[in-house]
Amino acid sequence: MPRISKSASSIPASAIRMLTPFADKAKEDGVKIYHLNIGAPDIKSPECAVRALKEFSFDHLPYSNSAGTLELRKALTDKYYHKAGIKIGLDDVLVTTAGSESLTFIFHAAFDPGDEVLAMEPYYCNYNTLAKMNGVKVVAVHTDIRSGFALPEAEEIEKHITPRTKGIIICNPSNPTGMIYSKEEMLAIADICRRHDLFFISDEAYREFCYTEEPYFSVMQIPGLEENAILVDSASKRYNLCGARIGCVVSRNKALMELITKFAQARLCPPVLGQTVALGAIDAEDAYFAAVKEEYIARRNYTVKALNAIPGVFSPQPDGAFYTVAELPVEDATAFCKWLLTDFRLDGETVMITPAEAFYSTPGEGRNQVRIAYVLEVPELKKAMHILEKALETYKNL
Amino acid sequence: MPRISKSASSIPASAIRMLTPFADKAKEDGVKIYHLNIGAPDIKSPECAVRALKEFSFDHLPYSNSAGTLELRKALTDKYYHKAGIKIGLDDVLVTTAGSESLTFIFHAAFDPGDEVLAMEPYYCNYNTLAKMNGVKVVAVHTDIRSGFALPEAEEIEKHITPRTKGIIICNPSNPTGMIYSKEEMLAIADICRRHDLFFISDEAYREFCYTEEPYFSVMQIPGLEENAILVDSASKRYNLCGARIGCVVSRNKALMELITKFAQARLCPPVLGQTVALGAIDAEDAYFAAVKEEYIARRNYTVKALNAIPGVFSPQPDGAFYTVAELPVEDATAFCKWLLTDFRLDGETVMITPAEAFYSTPGEGRNQVRIAYVLEVPELKKAMHILEKALETYKNL
Numbered sequence: 001m002p003r004i005s006k007s008a009s010s011i012p013a014s015a016i017r018m019l020t021p022f023a024d025k026a027k028e029d030g031v032k033i034y035h036l037n038i039g040a041p042d043i044k045s046p047e048c049a050v051r052a053l054k055e056f057s058f059d060h061l062p063y064s065n066s067a068g069t070l071e072l073r074k075a076l077t078d079k080y081y082h083k084a085g086i087k088i089g090l091d092d093v094l095v096t097t098a099g100s101e102s103l104t105f106i107f108h109a110a111f112d113p114g115d116e117v118l119a120m121e122p123y124y125c126n127y128n129t130l131a132k133m134n135g136v137k138v139v140a141v142h143t144d145i146r147s148g149f150a151l152p153e154a155e156e157i158e159k160h161i162t163p164r165t166k167g168i169i170i171c172n173p174s175n176p177t178g179m180i181y182s183k184e185e186m187l188a189i190a191d192i193c194r195r196h197d198l199f200f201i202s203d204e205a206y207r208e209f210c211y212t213e214e215p216y217f218s219v220m221q222i223p224g225l226e227e228n229a230i231l232v233d234s235a236s237k238r239y240n241l242c243g244a245r246i247g248c249v250v251s252r253n254k255a256l257m258e259l260i261t262k263f264a265q266a267r268l269c270p271p272v273l274g275q276t277v278a279l280g281a282i283d284a285e286d287a288y289f290a291a292v293k294e295e296y297i298a299r300r301n302y303t304v305k306a307l308n309a310i311p312g313v314f315s316p317q318p319d320g321a322f323y324t325v326a327e328l329p330v331e332d333a334t335a336f337c338k339w340l341l342t343d344f345r346l347d348g349e350t351v352m353i354t355p356a357e358a359f360y361s362t363p364g365e366g367r368n369q370v371r372i373a374y375v376l377e378v379p380e381l382k383k384a385m386h387i388l389e390k391a392l393e394t395y396k397n398l
Numbered sequence: 399m400p401r402i403s404k405s406a407s408s409i410p411a412s413a414i415r416m417l418t419p420f421a422d423k424a425k426e427d428g429v430k431i432y433h434l435n436i437g438a439p440d441i442k443s444p445e446c447a448v449r450a451l452k453e454f455s456f457d458h459l460p461y462s463n464s465a466g467t468l469e470l471r472k473a474l475t476d477k478y479y480h481k482a483g484i485k486i487g488l489d490d491v492l493v494t495t496a497g498s499e500s501l502t503f504i505f506h507a508a509f510d511p512g513d514e515v516l517a518m519e520p521y522y523c524n525y526n527t528l529a530k531m532n533g534v535k536v537v538a539v540h541t542d543i544r545s546g547f548a549l550p551e552a553e554e555i556e557k558h559i560t561p562r563t564k565g566i567i568i569c570n571p572s573n574p575t576g577m578i579y580s581k582e583e584m585l586a587i588a589d590i591c592r593r594h595d596l597f598f599i600s601d602e603a604y605r606e607f608c609y610t611e612e613p614y615f616s617v618m619q620i621p622g623l624e625e626n627a628i629l630v631d632s633a634s635k636r637y638n639l640c641g642a643r644i645g646c647v648v649s650r651n652k653a654l655m656e657l658i659t660k661f662a663q664a665r666l667c668p669p670v671l672g673q674t675v676a677l678g679a680i681d682a683e684d685a686y687f688a689a690v691k692e693e694y695i696a697r698r699n700y701t702v703k704a705l706n707a708i709p710g711v712f713s714p715q716p717d718g719a720f721y722t723v724a725e726l727p728v729e730d731a732t733a734f735c736k737w738l739l740t741d742f743r744l745d746g747e748t749v750m751i752t753p754a755e756a757f758y759s760t761p762g763e764g765r766n767q768v769r770i771a772y773v774l775e776v777p778e779l780k781k782a783m784h785i786l787e788k789a790l791e792t793y794k795n796l
Contacts, residue, residue: 001625002564002595004654005532007510014663017464038461045458053671057452060443061641061675063436066415097495097643100665108531112405113511129664133506133532134403166400197400227399243459243670245495245643256402265412266527267498272641273451273671277459 011132015125015358022341023352031345034376034384037352039175041322041375043295045240045281046288052280053273064272066264068095068248072275075282076248084207086220086231086250093250094260095270099205099234102249103130106230109259110199111136115166117201120151122325122359122366124175124203139165140361145327145369148316149177151185154192161192167199167230168192172219173206176359176371177325178300178318180210183217190222190229200225205234205247206321208289211297226252235274237321239281244274296322296374299381303374306385310392315372323373325356325366329392333357333370336395344391351387409530413523413756420739421750429743432774432782435750437573439720439773441693443638443679444686450678451671462670464662466493466646470673473680474646482605484618484629484648491648492658493668497603497632500647501528504628507657508597509534513564515599516555518547520723520757520764522573522601537563538759543725543767546714547575549583552590559590565597565628566590570617571604574757574769575723576698576716578608581615588620588627598623603632603645604719606687609695624650633672635719637679642672694720694772697779701772704783708790713770721771723754723764727790731755731768734793742789749785 012018016038023033067073076093096102103126111117113135119127121140131138141157143149151157157168168189172181181189186202193200202219210216219229234247251257300317304324307315312329330336334355344350356369374381410416414436421431465471474491494500501524509515511533517525519538529536539555541547549555555566566587570579579587584600591598600617608614617627632645649655698715702722705713710727728734732753742748754767772779 002508002591002597002651004651004657005507005510008506008657008661011657011660011664013660014464017663040460041458043458045456050456053451054455058443058448060439060441060638062438062638063640066412097669098666104665108406109403110400112403113533126664126666129660133661135511135533193400199400240458240460242461243667245667245669253400253402259402259406259409262409262411262527263406263531265415266409266524267502268496268524269641269643271495271643271669271672273675274669277671 007135008132011129012358016354019337019341019352022338026341026350030348032349033341034349034351034380034387036372036374036376036384037354039237039322039373039375040242041240042377043240043292046284048283049239049241049277049281053277056273056276061272063269064275066269067261068270069275069279072279075279080282084216084218086218088220088250088252091257092252093248094257094264095275096247096249097270098236098245098247099203099232100126100130102232102247103127103203104133105249105260105263106201106232107131107134107136108263109256110230111166114164116162116164118157118160118165118168120149120170121362122149122176122356123169124171125358127169128361138361142362142365145314145316145325149174149179149325151181151188154188157192161196165196165198167201169201169203171203171205173209173320175206175321176323176356178321178323180212180320182214186217186219186222190225193228194225198228199230200228201230201232203232205232205237207233208238209293209296209322210320211293211300212319220250230256235278235281239278239284241274241277241281244277245271246274246278298378299374302378302381303372303385306381307372310389312392322375323371325369325371327369330368330395333368337370339395340391344394346387346390349383349387351384351391406530409527410756414752417735417739417750420736424739424748428746430747431739432747432749432778432785434770434772434774434782435752437635437720437771437773438640439638440775441638441690444682446681447637447639447675447679451675454671454674459670461667462673464667465659466668467673467677470677473677478680482616484616486618486648486650489655490650491646492655492662493673494645494647495668496634496643496645497601497630498524498528500630500645501525501601502531503647503658503661504599504630505529505532505534506661507654508628509564512562514560514562516558516563516566518549518568519760520547520574520754521567522569523756525567526759536759540760540763543712543714543723547572547577547723549579549586552586555590559594563594563596565599567599567601569601569603571607571718573604573719574721574754576719576721578610578718580612584615584617584620588623591626592623596626597628598626599628599630601630603630603635605631606636607691607694607720608718609691609698610717618648628654633676633679637676637682639672639675639679642675643669644672644676696776697772700776700779701770701783704779705770708787710790720773721769723767723769725767728766728793731766735768737793738789742792744785744788747781747785749782749789
């Protein structure tokens with residue numbers, strides 16, 4: 001019998017999706033589950049995106065250009081990024097099969113096997129698998145829940161730099177913590193990247209989900225960082241088009257974009273129907289984002305307050321995205337999250353949340369933490385938080 | 399300045415798409431180009447696929463399951479593969495972002511960096527890049543145009559096996575040659591795989607494009623090969639849905655499929671709109687495929703006859719897909735293909751074809767060969783062949 005890959009066998013199952021079989025089983029048994037486990041919100045896509053698909057018809061569906069359709073790339077550069085204060089040319093943007101593929105291309109084009117990328121821990125756990133696909137190691141720089149996951153001092157970050165370090169990756173606003181990197185923090189990371197010749201990879205999938213008054217500051221707005229800056233972007237969260245699988249990679253580094261183009265050609269093209277919908281979505285008006293923001297602020301405010309009101313629970317205040325990482329009064333949050341699905345029911349209902357341990361790579365860190373995605377309406381969140389509180393009471397006495 | 403990947407820098411630009419800038423330039427100058435360069439046919443998709451999209455509406459577009467929607471996986475196993483004589487379970491099929499992603503998953507889950515995969519040369523050139531993304535090397539087993547690219551003897555194939563060989567990959571029917579592997583040839587390869595514990599990876603993207611009376615014989619129909627057999631499949635060519643980006647990987651090897659599932663989870667899910675259309679397409683009736691076949695047989699017959707009628711040109715008779723590899727009376731087909739776009743015009747028209755050299759990895763092989771995709775209607779093919787003949791005449795006298 002042929003043996004499967006040795007090097008890949010250490011890849012963990014997705015922390016975000018590993019509990020799904022237990023949830024499926026509970027649903028089969030008639031249990032209602034409040035899903036706070038995955039960043040799949042219930043918010044509507046902009047009308048213009050819906051209309052774009054309605055108006056699309058085909059008799060056959062050919063490939064697009066490997067870099068994406070010209071229309072979509074033009075709309076991104078001339079409309080979306082222009083409005084966001086990011087000046088880029090057509091050759092600086094390449095459309096991908098969502099942010100995941102952007103990351104895959106970057107880990108293959110900017111890194112060699114054995115290279116390292118720094119990430120502020122806790123970080124989006126799929127970075128591990130996507131990096132490992134090119135033998136790249138994610139090296140964690142620890143940040144602390146009690147300080148709201150604030151960026152460590154430059155000296156602390158630089159301690160982790162080795163001759164194999166090729167880049168720093170952040171998610172801004174952060175999945176899983178919801179923290180936003182301020183302009184000053186972005187410039188501090190840029191300084192490190194400049195001094196050590198590192199790529200600064202900024203995953204800005206949640207860029208429209210910022211709940212402070214500060215204007216959003218993108219990696220592409222940092223002066224003098226043209227060769228280092230790489231932006232990972234996605235239509236998934238911005239327009240609630242997760243299933244469309246459309247994102248892009250943006251960089252002014254010509255050699256990098258040329259190499260990424262070769263990978264893009266080898267996979268032929270990004271999904272054409274998704275590109276159609278994403279193109280339509282770019283016409284979304286400010287009012288769309290304003291309404292979404294208002295809704296999420298209400299959800300965030302409710303969730304964080306409710307969490308901190310539960311005895312033994314602590315959540316910092318996240319300023320962006322739709323996640324928060326909270327500490328629970330349990331030893332092993334993974335076991336607790338599983339128990340919620342397999343054993344606990346309150347009037348035939350339970351709640352699904354994600355253990356935070358997989359967002360850490362320092363052993364033992366985050367064991368008592370969970371990621372909560374506040375992707376339900378407030379009345380539903382109320383029920384979910386009530387269930388969580390009762391569950392923690394019961395669990396304590398087991 | 400940070401340096402880009404050293405190991406990836408050797409990746410060639412796509413042979414199939416590298417001439418596109420010259421074609422774009424010619425089009426800008428008002429030149430009409432007959433595209434015989436890319437496997438993007440003009441055949442209509444089945445009505446049921448078109449209807450599936452028309453009937454689909456959404457207000458937001460969530461992720462699907464990482465393995466694809468249950469509906470699509472069920473339709474594949476219970477309808478499509480069942481009808482094709484392939485008995486597989488639901489867990490044996492995972493929906494991908496087209497055949498390209500199936501290959502990426504396989505090269506990562508079945509191979510380790512430094513491992514080798516055997517391919518019959520000339521082979522689909524993107525295997526090189528997709529394999530290299532995990533440091534896997536494609537080792538060529540040469541086949542000869544004069545024998546119609548027939549499968550070499552087992553002894554010849556086995557000469558290329560080293561301790562690092564982990565699999566054999568074929569494309570059946572073949573892109574670029576159009577040759578079909580008979581049942582006997584499939585069993586011969588299976589024997590080698592069994593004896594040497596190799597994976598047998600069969601890329602069957604063109605399985606519906608067979609122009610002989612023989613029933614198609616899939617890698618999944620080989621008895622006793624459950625652990626070795628991996629099927630790469632795609633809706634792209636079968637239903638002319640190239641832009642939908644939907645394919646699948648099929649295997650009864652549980653450990654392999656579990657590992658592939660981890661990679662699939664890390665990229666979240668395949669495109670949802672594409673899945674909708676692909677699901678609709680599965681209801682395509684026999685009459686659809688029969689009409690497509692009839693059309694391609696006419697195109698193939700015309701093209702091969704016309705090619706062999708041009709002085710100095712030789713093309714074997716391909717039995718499947720919609721390609722043929724032909725020898726031209728030129729020394730360097732790459733230079734000739736480029737010249738067709740940059741210099742040659744016949745009444746303001748020219749033809750675009752693909753140099754075959756990149757489908758070979760043995761240095762010097764295939765230099766005077768091209769791949770021709772007969773993806774136009776016969777009257778158009780006639781004009782294209784006439785242009786090619788005149789171009790070769792002119793080129794000879796340069």
